[in-house]
Amino acid sequence: MTGLPLNIDFQQILLHLFNFTILFGALYILLYKPVRDFMAKRTEYYADMDSKAEEALHEAESSKEVYAEKVRTFDEETRAEKAKMNQEVAAQRDRQLAQAKEDAEKIVSDARVEANREKEEIIASAQREITDMVTGAMEKLTLEQSASDAFDQFLDAAEAE
Amino acid sequence: MSKQERRKAILIFAVIALVFMVGAILTGAGPEKETIQEVMRDAVLHDINKVSLFGLEVNPGLLAGVIVSGIMIVFALICRIFVIPKFTMVPGKFQLVLETAVGIFVNMAKGNSKINRFLGAYIFAAGAYIFTGTLFELFGVQAVTINGVSISLPAPLSDINGAIMMGCLSYLVIVSGGIAGNGIRGIGKALKEYSLPISLSFRLFGALLSGALVTELVYHYSSLSYVLPVLVGVLFTLLHALIQAYVLTMLTSLFYGQVSDNTPKPLKDKNADGTGRKITRLKLRRLPKLQHHN
Numbered sequence: 001m002t003g004l005p006l007n008i009d010f011q012q013i014l015l016h017l018f019n020f021t022i023l024f025g026a027l028y029i030l031l032y033k034p035v036r037d038f039m040a041k042r043t044e045y046y047a048d049m050d051s052k053a054e055e056a057l058h059e060a061e062s063s064k065e066v067y068a069e070k071v072r073t074f075d076e077e078t079r080a081e082k083a084k085m086n087q088e089v090a091a092q093r094d095r096q097l098a099q100a101k102e103d104a105e106k107i108v109s110d111a112r113v114e115a116n117r118e119k120e121e122i123i124a125s126a127q128r129e130i131t132d133m134v135t136g137a138m139e140k141l142t143l144e145q146s147a148s149d150a151f152d153q154f155l156d157a158a159e160a161e
Numbered sequence: 162m163s164k165q166e167r168r169k170a171i172l173i174f175a176v177i178a179l180v181f182m183v184g185a186i187l188t189g190a191g192p193e194k195e196t197i198q199e200v201m202r203d204a205v206l207h208d209i210n211k212v213s214l215f216g217l218e219v220n221p222g223l224l225a226g227v228i229v230s231g232i233m234i235v236f237a238l239i240c241r242i243f244v245i246p247k248f249t250m251v252p253g254k255f256q257l258v259l260e261t262a263v264g265i266f267v268n269m270a271k272g273n274s275k276i277n278r279f280l281g282a283y284i285f286a287a288g289a290y291i292f293t294g295t296l297f298e299l300f301g302v303q304a305v306t307i308n309g310v311s312i313s314l315p316a317p318l319s320d321i322n323g324a325i326m327m328g329c330l331s332y333l334v335i336v337s338g339g340i341a342g343n344g345i346r347g348i349g350k351a352l353k354e355y356s357l358p359i360s361l362s363f364r365l366f367g368a369l370l371s372g373a374l375v376t377e378l379v380y381h382y383s384s385l386s387y388v389l390p391v392l393v394g395v396l397f398t399l400l401h402a403l404i405q406a407y408v409l410t411m412l413t414s415l416f417y418g419q420v421s422d423n424t425p426k427p428l429k430d431k432n433a434d435g436t437g438r439k440i441t442r443l444k445l446r447r448l449p450k451l452q453h454h455n
Contacts, residue, residue: 006321007206012223015214016317016326019223023230024286030237032285034245035263042250 182387197381204373207320210306221312222320224304229294229317262289269410273418276341280417283334284410287327291409294318295369295402298376299394318405319369321362328362331413335420342421350420357416365409372401 162170195203203209207220214224240259248256266288270281294317301313317323335357339347379385379393 007208007220008325009220009322011217012219012320012322013326013329015217015219015223016226016320016323017330019226019230020286020290020326020330023233023290024283026234027237027286027289028282030234030241031245031259032263032282034241035259036267036281038245038248039260039264039267045250 185386197378200377200381201374204315204319204377205321205370210308210310210312212304212306212312218307220320220322221304221306221314222317222323225297225302225314226294226317226320226323228302228314229290229297232297233289233293266410269414273414274338274342274421276338276421279341280334280338280414283331284414287331287413288406288410291318291327291365292402292406294323295372295398295405298373299398315373316369318365319373321366324366324369325358325362327365327409328360329358331361331409332358334413335416338417339420342423347420351416354416354420361409361412365405368401368405368408372397 199209207222210221211218212221212224213219214227244255244259252260263285266285267277267281270277270284274280297314298316298319303311304314305311318327332351332354335354336348336351339349339351341347343350375393375397376390379389
């Protein structure tokens with residue numbers, strides 16, 4: 001079609017349109033769609049990976065919290081156990097100290113009793129010995145005074161046997 | 162390579178370039194078949210140099226469009242068969258280029274509209290076509306006109322018919338976005354922007370044509386044919402290929418997003434008691450009091 005300004009030709013416009021439509025279709029099927037689909041697939045792949053990582057991180061954080069709680073509980077238990085043990089040790093120590101004190105007192109009192117007894121025994125023994133000595137001396141004196149009497153008595157006794 | 166060898170290579174290169182330059186000057190431009198006015202007029206109107214496409218007399222831009230489409234389809238086919246099946250999660254260089262090219266348009270569509278599946282595909286195709294088509298003129302692919310004259314094929318969209326097709330199609334896509342987002346009301350919203358097909362078409366046509374005209378002008382005079390084409394031919398073409406691809410796709414997705422947006426309009430500002438009086442009125446009433454007080 002001629003007669004339009006600038007040589008505008010509807011037939012050629014339609015031919016351009018036809019040409020471009022074919023190009024559009026071919027580019028869409030051969031290039032645009034496959035590349036876009038691949039990009040979408042990759043985005044999905046990385047989004048999936050990201051969500052999995054997020055999930056794993058979340059799980060790790062919750063596990064961390066659980067373990068931290070366990071550690072806290074364990075610490076508290078250990079502290080309580082330690083305190084209890086300390087108390088027991090202290091009680092045991094007190095008991096042993098008391099026992100030792102008691103034993104020591106008993107040993108001291110026993111020793112004191114024993115010493116008193118031995119002292120008394122020694123005194124009694126000394127007294128006996130003194131008495132014996134005195135008696136012996138007296139007897140000796142007595143014997144010396146009557147030696148002849150004694151000799152006679154001896155002979156009498158021997159004869160009597 | 163030693164310093165002496167390098168110097169020798171540079172000298173040989175300079176001599177060869179000089180020989181070509183002298184040859185170009187001595188042989189001359191040959192008999193002028195077309196004046197610059199005719200060349201530029203034909204670049205705008207395409208009323209002299211027509212080419213044959215399957216028996217039809219068409220503008221060279223249409224033939225260029227068909228060739229560009231063919232090249233792009235073959236490229237896409239090669240990518241589909243040999244490259245895309247070998248895509249990896251960590252992309253290589255070429256995969257990165259493809260993904261970036263697609264990703265730019267996918268993100269542009271997502272950023273501008275909630276309904277973006279078709280829009281992304283359309284702006285990808287349009288952007289790729291404008292970019293590749295504009296770069297195509299750099300290669301100077303030759304064609305023979307029906308008059309037997311050899312011409313270098315221009316960018317497909319420097320042909321007014323190609324630009325009108327692209328502008329109007331983009332407008333139709335915007336209308337389709339209005340229908341998808343808002344039904345019949347969407348058509349009304351899209352029709353409000355009735356100047357869009359013309360502005361989109363002629364912006365594209367003007368931009369690409371100006372590039373073509375400057376290039377024609379530079380190549381027409383042999384005195385301008387040294388060094389300057391490197392700037393004009395390559396840099397300008399690369400630049401406006403990028404800019405035009407970006408501008409059309411951005412405008413299309415912006416308007417598409419605007420007409421397909423179906424979020425309800427916010428209600429008018431009301432007082433807390435719901436009397437419907439605007440807050441601005443209250444402010445106006447209170448301001449003089451404050452001033453008086455001060």
